[in-house]
Amino acid sequence: MAFTDLHQWISEYPLLEKIIKLKPVTWINPSRKRMTEITSLPVNQHDMQEAELLWQRFAPYLAKAFPELKETKGVIESPLREIANLKKIFSGDPAFQMDGDFFLKCDSELPVAGSIKARGGIFEVLHYAEELATQNGLLSGVENYEIFDSEKFKQFFQQYSIGVGSTGNLGLSIGIISAKLGFNVSVYMSADAKEWKKKLLRSKGANVLEFAGDFGEAITEGRRATHADPKGYFVDDENSKYLFLGYSVAATRLKQQLDEQSIRVDEQHPLFVYSPCGVGGSPGGVAFGLRQVFGDCVHCFFVEPTHSPGVLIGLLTGKMEKVSVHDFGIDNRTEADGLAVGRPSAFATSISKWLISGVYTIEDDDLFRLLYLLAKSENIFIEPSATAGLAGPHAIAATDYIAQHRINPSQITHIAWATGGAFVPTEERDDFYQKGKALYAPTLK
Ligand SMILES: *Cc1c(COP(=O)(O)O)cnc(C)c1O
Numbered sequence: 001m002a003f004t005d006l007h008q009w010i011s012e013y014p015l016l017e018k019i020i021k022l023k024p025v026t027w028i029n030p031s032r033k034r035m036t037e038i039t040s041l042p043v044n045q046h047d048m049q050e051a052e053l054l055w056q057r058f059a060p061y062l063a064k065a066f067p068e069l070k071e072t073k074g075v076i077e078s079p080l081r082e083i084a085n086l087k088k089i090f091s092g093d094p095a096f097q098m099d100g101d102f103f104l105k106c107d108s109e110l111p112v113a114g115s116i117k118a119r120g121g122i123f124e125v126l127h128y129a130e131e132l133a134t135q136n137g138l139l140s141g142v143e144n145y146e147i148f149d150s151e152k153f154k155q156f157f158q159q160y161s162i163g164v165g166s167t168g169n170l171g172l173s174i175g176i177i178s179a180k181l182g183f184n185v186s187v188y189m190s191a192d193a194k195e196w197k198k199k200l201l202r203s204k205g206a207n208v209l210e211f212a213g214d215f216g217e218a219i220t221e222g223r224r225a226t227h228a229d230p231k232g233y234f235v236d237d238e239n240s241k242y243l244f245l246g247y248s249v250a251a252t253r254l255k256q257q258l259d260e261q262s263i264r265v266d267e268q269h270p271l272f273v274y275s276p277c278g279v280g281g282s283p284g285g286v287a288f289g290l291r292q293v294f295g296d297c298v299h300c301f302f303v304e305p306t307h308s309p310g311v312l313i314g315l316l317t318g319k320m321e322k323v324s325v326h327d328f329g330i331d332n333r334t335e336a337d338g339l340a341v342g343r344p345s346a347f348a349t350s351i352s353k354w355l356i357s358g359v360y361t362i363e364d365d366d367l368f369r370l371l372y373l374l375a376k377s378e379n380i381f382i383e384p385s386a387t388a389g390l391a392g393p394h395a396i397a398a399t400d401y402i403a404q405h406r407i408n409p410s411q412i413t414h415i416a417w418a419t420g421g422a423f424v425p426t427e428e429r430d431d432f433y434q435k436g437k438a439l440y441a442p443t444l445k
Helices: 003-012 015-020 045-065 084-091 117-135 145-149 151-158 169-181 195-203 215-227 241-248 250-260 281-297 310-317 346-355 364-378 384-397 426-439
Strands: 026-028 080-082 101-106 161-166 184-189 207-210 232-235 271-276 298-305 358-362 413-418
Touching (some): 015 310, 045 117, 045 145, 045 241, 045 250, 080 250, 084 101, 117 281, 145 151, 161 215, 169 184, 169 195, 184 195, 184 215, 195 207, 271 281, 281 298, 281 346, 298 310, 298 384, 310 346, 310 358, 358 364, 364 384
Parallel strands (some): 101 413, 161 184, 161 232, 271 298, 271 413, 298 358
Antiparallel strands (some): 026 358, 080 101
């Protein structure tokens, strides 16, 4: 983009100046609507209930195909944990100070895929498998989906191929579930994808194709190659309704967990939820679900790395998927591989626009500091991308958002959404921890 263009952009949206300089910023969304003001979205509460029912139909299959799901009878869910020790450390650190209660939604521990992609990715493949089986008369009268775990079904699915472009975690979830069902699955990976993720995928029977470029390029090539096969189905992270709906079901599950822990959510006791954001699909789906379940009492924030603020720029300028961070001279290079995305999902962002409260950005060094602090205080390991939400309470407290909404800060329940980590190999964990420890100094930021 020419200098004059950038100049114009900045005069129209002054926050862009800091964003382009890679400074951490917090943007409050002027378009957030109350639920009563929202008339039509491309998905609705009924779609979300249908999604929950599909999960229920497949639960017997999942319990049979994945031993780790036996105990939960095929339900893929993660715990909600209070992180009071971390909060205590935060209260002595001006860089992270906060009020209210602090919880971690541990999608880092989601079985089968080890990240939040177990929600959207597995859902989309199950949805497609059911559709194929129904269309081909394999399911007439079948009540028990354990049948998906049979030679007959696997041979049937072998004629079909599934493709996906991924920085890593989406590829893992699509690869694992597709290969298990019998599909011929190919994962198109960007240059920043971690080596261990490629290895793991290959061991599960997926084809891994590597690209020198970033996530956007891997998706473009994956989409082209998959569609070249008449029996090819592409899981399109830049534009997928089914990924979105798969993520949304997290909200009803979270409500159950809050009820079980007797945590009140109402106007005086609002929920603040902080979700790490790549293309905006997983945080968007979760935010959509949460707004359906908790209405205006939930305040959803996205967080992106300062080097990959694709969704923030898309929302701020209103240009959505038409702009990428590269257009603004931002390099899209971050250690948070799950968030290294330069351009937002068209589908998800057009919905999030009305639902979310804002977006803040975070520097990579802070991701590692937070990883270290969480591990040290709570003995919970999550991957660098997944730590971004932990900075949320402080980032929002620094704005006038809480005062504007007449909220008593001590009555907020903060939930940082920990989006991944379970599959990270021990050696990498140690490296991350040591790096965070070296970077951390309580009074400096
Ligand atoms: C995918 C991912 C995200 C972001 O999800 P999007 O749908 O790309 O916005 C965040 N954290 C981790 C660990 C992820 O794998």
